[in-house]
Amino acid sequence: MVRLLALVLILPLAGCLERHVRRDASTAATQTSSSARVTGRVLDAGTGEPIAGVRASLASAARVSLPRLLPEIQTDADGVFTFGDLPPGSWRVHVQKRGYYYGTAGQPPVIEVVEGAATTVTILLERGGAVTGRVLDSRGLPVGDLWVTALQPVQRPDGTIMSMERATERTNDLGEFRLAGLPPGDYYVVARLRVPPFTETPLPSKTMFVETYYPGAAGITAASPVVVTLGATTQSIDFQMRSAAAYHVLGVAVDARGRPAAGARILLSHGRAGTITTIFDGTAEANGTFRIVNVPEGTYRVQADVLVVTRSGTGSSTSAWFHGAPVEIFVQGGDVTGVRVTAGQP
Amino acid sequence: MARWVRLAIILVLAAQHPALAQSSTGGFVGVVVDIMTGEPVAGALVSLIARPAGVPPPPRSAQTNTEGLFVFVGVPEGRWRVQVQKSGFFVVGANGQAPEVEIRAASVVEGVIQVDRGGAIAGRMVDAKGSPVSEVFVTAVPRIPSGDRAAGPLPSTGNAQTNDLGEFRLSGLPPGEYYLVGRPRPLPTATGAVAIPVVVVQSYYPGVADQARAAPLVVTRGVTTSAPDWRMLAIIRPSRAGDAVAASPQRAPAPQRATGPRRRVSGVVLDPDGRLAPGARVELVPVDRQTVPGAPLVTTARPDGTFLIGNVPAGTYLVDAMLASRLEASRVHRVVVENADVTGLTIAIVR
Numbered sequence: 104m105v106r107l108l109a110l111v112l113i114l115p116l117a118g119c120l121e122r123h124v125r126r127d128a129s130t131a132a133t134q135t136s137s138s139a140r141v142t143g144r145v146l147d148a149g150t151g152e153p154i155a156g157v158r159a160s161l162a163s164a165a166r167v168s169l170p171r172l173l174p175e176i177q178t179d180a181d182g183v184f185t186f187g188d189l190p191p192g193s194w195r196v197h198v199q200k201r202g203y204y205y206g207t208a209g210q211p212p213v214i215e216v217v218e219g220a221a222t223t224v225t226i227l228l229e230r231g232g233a234v235t236g237r238v239l240d241s242r243g244l245p246v247g248d249l250w251v252t253a254l255q256p257v258q259r260p261d262g263t264i265m266s267m268e269r270a271t272e273r274t275n276d277l278g279e280f281r282l283a284g285l286p287p288g289d290y291y292v293v294a295r296l297r298v299p300p301f302t303e304t305p306l307p308s309k310t311m312f313v314e315t316y317y318p319g320a321a322g323i324t325a326a327s328p329v330v331v332t333l334g335a336t337t338q339s340i341d342f343q344m345r346s347a348a349a350y351h352v353l354g355v356a357v358d359a360r361g362r363p364a365a366g367a368r369i370l371l372s373h374g375r376a377g378t379i380t381t382i383f384d385g386t387a388e389a390n391g392t393f394r395i396v397n398v399p400e401g402t403y404r405v406q407a408d409v410l411v412v413t414r415s416g417t418g419s420s421t422s423a424w425f426h427g428a429p430v431e432i433f434v435q436g437g438d439v440t441g442v443r444v445t446a447g448q449p
Numbered sequence: 450m451a452r453w454v455r456l457a458i459i460l461v462l463a464a465q466h467p468a469l470a471q472s473s474t475g476g477f478v479g480v481v482v483d484i485m486t487g488e489p490v491a492g493a494l495v496s497l498i499a500r501p502a503g504v505p506p507p508p509r510s511a512q513t514n515t516e517g518l519f520v521f522v523g524v525p526e527g528r529w530r531v532q533v534q535k536s537g538f539f540v541v542g543a544n545g546q547a548p549e550v551e552i553r554a555a556s557v558v559e560g561v562i563q564v565d566r567g568g569a570i571a572g573r574m575v576d577a578k579g580s581p582v583s584e585v586f587v588t589a590v591p592r593i594p595s596g597d598r599a600a601g602p603l604p605s606t607g608n609a610q611t612n613d614l615g616e617f618r619l620s621g622l623p624p625g626e627y628y629l630v631g632r633p634r635p636l637p638t639a640t641g642a643v644a645i646p647v648v649v650v651q652s653y654y655p656g657v658a659d660q661a662r663a664a665p666l667v668v669t670r671g672v673t674t675s676a677p678d679w680r681m682l683a684i685i686r687p688s689r690a691g692d693a694v695a696a697s698p699q700r701a702p703a704p705q706r707a708t709g710p711r712r713r714v715s716g717v718v719l720d721p722d723g724r725l726a727p728g729a730r731v732e733l734v735p736v737d738r739q740t741v742p743g744a745p746l747v748t749t750a751r752p753d754g755t756f757l758i759g760n761v762p763a764g765t766y767l768v769d770a771m772l773a774s775r776l777e778a779s780r781v782h783r784v785v786v787e788n789a790d791v792t793g794l795t796i797a798i799v800r
Contacts, residue, residue, distance in 0.1 A: 156583070156634070158634070176637050176638055177636040178638065181745075185638070186639070201612065201613045247620075276536035276621065281612055281613075281614075281616075283613040284613060296492070301512055302509045302510050302511070303509060303511035303519070303520065303522070305514065306513075306514040306516075306518050308491070309516075310515060
């Protein structure tokens with residue numbers, strides 16, 4: 104009911120803005136300015152209130168290989184942002200604010216920018232729902248510095264289900280997390296070790312935390328969904344991290360003629376399309392060998408990719424990845440050695 | 450004991466590493482230990498950061514394994530600062546400074562890094578209306594006792610970002626006194642031809658512009674100190690000298706008012722006790738009938754309690770004022786700006 108009322112309130116406001124636009128357009132057209140301007144206003148769809156501090160950027164909506172992106176700006180206390188000196192054309196308006204998501208529209212609006220004119224756009228953002236909880240270890244102690252993600256199952260056109268990552272946050276020193284700005288629906292909550300880009304090769308551990316789905320499942324199929332409703336917080340999504348033995352995967356990357364693929368990028372991943380998790384992302388040694396530590400039991404794919412940079416006569420350079428055929432491996436009860444992968448062929 | 454055996458093995462491994470054969474690099478291995486329990490700390494992020502002198506090599510980083518062990522190989526010779534990050538912990542005995550390690554060519558340095566559980570500060574940041582302010586970067590700055598400044602400024606400790614409810618939590622703070630400072634994302638509100646002065650908005654707890662007026666918070670080991678209802682402030686950075694109070698930093702000027710003469714609106718702000726109110730926020734909100742209420746022109750009352758808003762286009766405005774640190778605001782006055790400056794306004798803030 105409150106939401107319905109809010110919409111009714113917004114409509115007259117939107118009408119005002121429309122008039123505002125026409126005024127802008129007519130006055131701007133009489134000026135000598137040749138570039139265009141876009142003024143946007145971001146409102147809370149539930150309350151009609153302006154939202155300050157929303158990050159906004161414009162991306163060219165024209166069908167080009169590399170869309171032009173304008174640097175990010177933010178809305179002021181009145182929810183207003185302004186881009187000036189814009190080349191005319193189609194632009195997609197991207198806005199982002201913690202705790203909000205695109206409402207019924209579901210995606211960034213596209214606006215047509217006409218030379219010498221001012222365009223106004225009003226964007227309504229919906230305050231999503233949230234999930235809070237705590238992650239503990241087997242002794243009941245909090246686990247900090249984990250990444251917790253809310254996955255939303257989405258049906259693809261071919262009928263298969265994939266999981267969309269809607270929010271990811273780090274647990275604090277009390278093991279607490281809060282995932283906000285979630286569209287209403289069913290979610291799976293998963294906690295994983297953070298994988299920052301360490302420069303040093305990690306040391307082997309005997310056991311390690313492994314990906315754990317609420318309420319303590321190893322995979323998404325055994326997980327319990329968490330219901331999120333609009334503007335509400337689903338609390339006490341507390342669970343215990345699973346621990347498992349950690350093993351090594353050793354092998355060599357070669358080229359088509361069997362020579363060592365020195366410096367090839369080695370990737371170890373698992374999961375199906377849509378939910379692929381990369382466990383290791385490193386480089387083969389000069390003799391083509393690689394050593395991956397801390398791999399828990401499971402089925403994985405190992406792949407060796409090669410980056411080729413081509414420099415043209417004019418000094419410009421292009422680069423392309425050549426992906427090797429993935430090799431499936433099973434880690435169970437011990438280290439896996441002698442893995443041989445063929446690197447991508449330029 | 451087992452840990453030390455393990456460390457010895459790693460030392461051997463590190464010594465055999467081909468990168469160590471290079472003459473100009475060395476190694477660093479060690480263990481991160483909780484000083485109170487003696488247990489290894491797993492999952493700590495250990496970084497080596499070069500000192501500012503000279504050309505800084507890129508930082509190196511490693512993560513401790515389940516036995517608290519880490520290893521760096523092929524580290525360029527020289528003095529490096531060691532940084533250890535683990536939620537809830539701080540490095541002991543470093544006197545607020547990061548410990549350092551001297552890396553020598555073709556040799557391996559071993560170290561034990563002791564960490565301890567610190568205290569925490571948790572709170573919530575709100576705006577003038579009491580609404581939560583998200584995406585603000587919060588840091589704790591140690592308070593240096595007067596007379597102890599020879600030690601130099603202490604680095605700020607811990608940082609966090611406010612969530613969608615304006616909440617934040619800083620943990621692993623060494624016991625002591627801290628000031629909290631909140632800085633929003635430094636993004637402009639407009640680009641290109643409509644560029645306007647960048648607004649620098651920062652606030653010291655509990656909602657003041659400078660450290661001298663900030664309230665320090667006491668942090669003790671294992672305890673969470675509360676910092677409720679911290680007020681965010683808007684501070685205007687003047688783009689030119691003399692333009693300090695004439696800016697409209699919150700928004701680009703409305704296009705339909707882009708032409709025509711500009712006037713000045715000035716006066717004085719009084720607090721609820723009838724005293725001059727320096728630092729009060731004064732807003733001039735355009736309310737011309739044909740448009741929606743426009744973005745306010747904002748300024749802050751000067752140290753003598755007077756205010757001046759320049760560059761005001763003709764039109765009808767609502768004027769109000771509020772105190773920066775509290776929720777008190779004035780009654781709203783209606784002002785019509787025509788062909789002359791408006792002077793002598795008295796805006797009284799009431800409780």
